[in-house]
Amino acid sequence: MHAFANPVRFLKIARPATGWTLALAILLIGAGVVGGLFFTPRDYLQGESVRILYIHVPTAWLGMAGWGGIATASLMQLVWRHPLAAVAGRAIAPVGALFAFLCLATGSIWGRPTWGTWWEWDGRLTSMLILFFLYLGYIALASAERERGGEGRMAAIFGLVGAINLPIIHYSVLWWNTLHQGQSISIAGGSTIAPELLWPLPLTVFGFTFLFAAIVLMRMRAELARTRAENRLRRNAET
Amino acid sequence: MNHWPFIIAAYGIVIGGSVGLTAWAWTSMRAAERFADEVTRR
Numbered sequence: 493m494h495a496f497a498n499p500v501r502f503l504k505i506a507r508p509a510t511g512w513t514l515a516l517a518i519l520l521i522g523a524g525v526v527g528g529l530f531f532t533p534r535d536y537l538q539g540e541s542v543r544i545l546y547i548h549v550p551t552a553w554l555g556m557a558g559w560g561g562i563a564t565a566s567l568m569q570l571v572w573r574h575p576l577a578a579v580a581g582r583a584i585a586p587v588g589a590l591f592a593f594l595c596l597a598t599g600s601i602w603g604r605p606t607w608g609t610w611w612e613w614d615g616r617l618t619s620m621l622i623l624f625f626l627y628l629g630y631i632a633l634a635s636a637e638r639e640r641g642g643e644g645r646m647a648a649i650f651g652l653v654g655a656i657n658l659p660i661i662h663y664s665v666l667w668w669n670t671l672h673q674g675q676s677i678s679i680a681g682g683s684t685i686a687p688e689l690l691w692p693l694p695l696t697v698f699g700f701t702f703l704f705a706a707i708v709l710m711r712m713r714a715e716l717a718r719t720r721a722e723n724r725l726r727r728n729a730e731t
Numbered sequence: 732m733n734h735w736p737f738i739i740a741a742y743g744i745v746i747g748g749s750v751g752l753t754a755w756a757w758t759s760m761r762a763a764e765r766f767a768d769e770v771t772r773r
Binding site for chain 2: 514521525529539540541543544547548551586587590593594597598601602604605700703706707710711713714715717718720721724725728
């Protein structure tokens with residue numbers, strides 16, 4: 493990881509990687525969405541609304557993984573003082589916030605025909621809503637620190653502390669008696685969902701993950717370019 | 732209950748949000764890199 497902390501080396505990899513990850517994302521999401529909407533059967537219990545699964549699960553995963561990324565970047569910033577760590581944290585935050593919001597929105601839309609309600613204050617939904625608010629707090633704190641010329645240490649501490657919410661979200665369906673269904677897909681223990689319903693899900697999960705990565709790369713490149721321009725203008729003004 | 736309006740709304744929000752964020756990130760990246768190149772060339 494230390495090797496990629498150099499902005500010049502990072503840009504050498506990020507420039508070609510942005511296009512490739514975006515192209516791969518479009519391809520996988522397109523295939524997953526078409527498969528999920530038109531080539532899978534309806535569920536015997538949930539009916540047609542099960543198709544929302546193919547976009548709800550990736551948004552939930554990325555809403556949480558985004559904060560995992562912020563926490564990792566925060567740790568790298570505080571411990572190793574990586575020059576790109578704060579840039580990465582700021583780049584990830586709005587993307588993670590959008591996916592957390594999309595998770596809440598699609599979950600709510602799914603809940604109406606499935607549970608008969610748009611919202612329920614149960615453990616999973618409430619902890620996910622808290623994650624969305626944590627994102628908003630991080631964005632506000634990080635931008636305020638950047639405007640004042642700070643290093644972003646407060647935002648990094650906030651990013652680390654906020655990670656406590658991730659296991660709460662994950663285990664909420666086990667700790668509390670929630671309306672939200674329990675874990676039905678596990679990498680280690682297989683899945684309780686029928687394979688004919690499940691196959692488009694890996695496509696959308698990987699597709700949206702590549703999309704997330706592509707957007708973060710774009711935002712990091714934009715911030716590095718802005719910093720380059722600011723430094724050049726400052727040097728010109730001094731001479 | 733017809734589930735399709737709910738499915739269309741969910742997919743619409745996700746695809747619209749993703750496309751909007753990608754377009755915004757792409758245009759701001761291009762603008763920032765163009766400006767940085769211009770400043771460096773000056």
